[in-house]
Amino acid sequence: MQMLDWIVLISTLLLIVIYGTYQSRGSKNVQDYLKGGNTSKWWTIGLSVMATQASAITFLSTPGQAFNDGMGFVQFYFGLPIAMVVICMVFIPLYHRLKVYTAYEFLENRFDLKTRTLTAILFLIQRGLAAGITIFAPAIILSAVLGWNLLLLNIIIGVLVIIYTVSGGTKAVNVTQKHQMIVIFTGMIIAFFLIINKLPDNVTFSKALDIAGASGKMEVLDFSFDLNNRYTVWSGIIGGTFLMLSYFGTDQSQVQRYLSGKSLKEMQIGMIFNGLLKVPMQFFILCIGVMVFVFYQFNQAPVNFNPTATDVVLDSKYAQDYKDIQDQQQRNFDKKKEIIANFITNSNPEAAQSIATLNTDNDKLRADARQLIDRAGESKNLKVESNDKDYVFIHFILHNLPRGLIGLLLAVILSAAMSSTSSELNALASTTVMDLYKRNTSEKSDTDMVKASRWFTLAWGVVAIGVACVANLAENLIQLVNIIGSIFYGNVLGIFLLAFFFKFVKANAVFTSALITQVLVITLFLLNQYELINLPFLWLNFVGCFLAIIIAMLIDFDKIPPKYKTVLVGLIAILLYFAYLILNNTPS
Template identity: 65%
Template sequence: MGTLDWIILSGTLLFIVAFGVWRTRGSQDVDDYVRGGKRAKWLTVGLSVMATQASAITFLSTPGQAFHDGMGFVQFYFGLPLAMIIICMVFVPIYHHLKVYTAYEFLERRFDLKTRTLAALLFLVQRGLSAGITIFAPSIILSAVLGWHLNTLNIIIGILVIIYVVSGGTKAVNVTQKQQMFVIMLGMFAAFFFILGYLPTDISFGKALKVAGASEKLNILNFELDTNSRYTFWSGITGGMFLMLAYFGTDQSQVQRYLSGKSVRESQLGLIFNAILKIPMQFFILLVGVMVFVFYQYNPSPLNFNPAATAAVMDSPMKEDYLQLQKAHQDIQLEKKLAQDAFSQALELKEYSTTIDAKQQILEINRRESNQREAARNLIRQADPAVETNDKDYVFIHFILNYLPRGIIGLLLAVILSAAMSSTASELNALGTITALDLYKRNAKASDDPARDVRISRLFTLIWGVIAILIACVADLFDNLIQLVNIIGSIFYGNVLGIFLLAFFIRFVRGNAVFVAAIITQAVVIIGWSLDWMSYLWLNAFGCTLVIGLALLFEGFDRLLGPPAEADTA
């Protein structure tokens, strides 16, 4: 990194923090601090909702996901528009009508205090872990490629977020996320056009898509009915819908975004804005990863993109074996370039049989290269079992640091850290709010001092910021980061969503049945995940269905065996 990169990176981050503190100073009461005074317009709501979901993990992991596995991951988001329609029709009007500060406040009005407390605790566990991961994700990757100390990066990111979130609350989150989304999209578009500019002169964007298609990177739709397949059309439209419905409808980090809307209509428009743009945005980010793949068809790529993994094996007795693999990998790189040239020529000549033969040759080379990369991972595991061998999360950052010009590197690093800050800010804002209002204030002596309530909210936000930093410092990376966060959510979200659906639609079920059903369901889902009963996306539908079924069963037994009781009312 050059001086210009450092100026752009530090200047961007410091501006966001200073702007957030300056624009949102002086919150006088909880309504102002938690709901931003309910003054946000639809565009602010929409961008804030989008920025909350689009963490650094999105911009680090998604291109690497596309590089290795193609565009199929976009199916994960197919259920999002359906979820948004349901939330706009059901959740938003009820939340606004009841004037709640948190989603779980509604559960007490519908059921009882213990159900509200249980749902709040489930949120704190899963979102507290996720907050640590959203800090840890960019830190571990940047520390590996830049040589910075991991915990130093964790602390820097955490402190930057804590400063403006503790100061301004929800309003600070909303204001800064607009700036962060501008930086993020500017950086991603810059990266995309630079990648296209670095391709060989005879490779247009259209031909680049054909090159990617020849390696089966553009296979978007998978209609298999196998529940063990992670990303299919059906898992996206069902499991993905349940996950999005739970995330946007019951997760306080998102609910708090649209509770700040000045009206029901502004909140609904913000969510529809996200429903329309989210899939195209994810498609574009995946497309960036596919273009990185095309770039490496004509340029040398490392055997493993994680520099820490390479350093570990080169300092071990496995060094000679790894060097032999690297030599074979270099030979394959040359074969790959020649095969791609032959494929391009066949496309120019429009010879169908020659094109098919060239494509088959490319697929065979890709298979051999994949085997080489797996052999390299095995050597790395033998050299140091503690080093992360899955390099999906390092693909995009490797391209940024090795091929982009000065200035653009700083901008892209600002993108990664801005995304980390935006998601972490929403999470800390929600964690502090839930702890202050759903747990502390609900169980403490009543207070009529608005300033004291704000101080308590700020204190808990600060505490959760410190906890998130500590989690980041002791976290460990496995598989793919974007999948890790979604797995954590899927373990908890289905259960919580089921509780809310019972509250909204099944009026005769009471709190005791729901509370017991939720505890059993959470235990079963955790066991199911640990035993790998199904792909994690299906856990959302499974948990939701199970808690509803058990609650209906327990309520039926209770009414059959016990004295008659009137149905709860909200």
């Protein structure tokens, strides 16, 4: 990091914070503070919704995901356009008509206070954890790569977000997110063209895609119904649709973004805009990761991209074994460069097969290196992250981009962290104030409610920083956030679908069903973790939703109209068939 990078980084972040605080000053009542005075245009809503979902994890983990596994991760988002249409037709008109502040207010009108409270608490648990991870994700990686103090980074990111979120509420979040997305898009586009520019002169973008394709990185679509494959067209369309319906339709961090819209039409266009742009955006970010992979076909990559992990293993009794792997990787790299030169000229199948074989060998070497790192960490009683997917892109930025642009790309990462965290804190405070505090206290004035909202925003900010300070890395950070959501989202979506479409189901049945379903989903997740069943996390959304609906209908079976009994039988049959697939795909 040179002085120019520091100037670009600090000035970009401070300008965003100061601008957001200034533009949102004067929020004196609950309408202004929690719904931004209902002044947001469709493009502000669309960009704010995208910024909420596109955290720093997206820009750190997604390129690394593509570097390791290729473009298949984009299938995760295939359900999003479908979900956007349903939300625009069902969820938004209902919320707009009822003039709710939170999604969970509707549940009290439809069911009762305890159902509203339970659903709000489920949201607070999962989103409170996620808020901490969105702070922790960039902090842990920047700390490892730049040598910055992890605890200090967690606090700095959290405090910057708290300043403008406490000050201006929803309007501050929306205003800053619009500009944060501009910074993010600018930085990622520049990064993409710089990567292409750094490839050899005779390697065009088309040739780069051919090289990536030879190593299996361009396999976008997987139509198999194999539960061993985490990302397929079917898991994306079915599991992804249920996840996106719940996230965008019932998660207050997203609902609050479009509830600030100037009109019903502005809300709907904003969400359609998000639905149309999100999949291409993720495809583009994955493509950046694939181009980084191609770049490292011509430039020597480290065996492990986490410098802290490398330092630990090289300072252990496994140092020589690790150096042997480094030497073998170097020999593979030299051999591969010759083969790729031949492939660029002739594009023959034999060369393509040789490239794929050498990259497979390289993957095995990297896996062996991770095992050595884990052993070295255990021998020193250290927690060392050997899985380096999240470090790939930041390593490329720091070692290959020109000065000034490094600061801009780091600003992109931190801006993304701030944008998603600010939305989460804003939503956590709104839900706490409107669904718990106001509903269980005596009547409060607008001034008291705004004060309470600010205090709860501050409190949740402190909680998020606390979670960030004690968090541990998962296999991949973007998966960790989606896993946390998937444990809760299916159940919550089932509650809302019961409210929308099953008018005969009563409050007690829904409340009981929600409790049972949550226990069952957590049990299924734990069984999968211990490899007793094979159920990828994305399918938990589908299972949780079906369980919530089926159990509630069974509890109120005597109230079911005849035509709905056929629906119940159909739902049970689908769930049983899915259970059969799970058991059939579970290793004995």
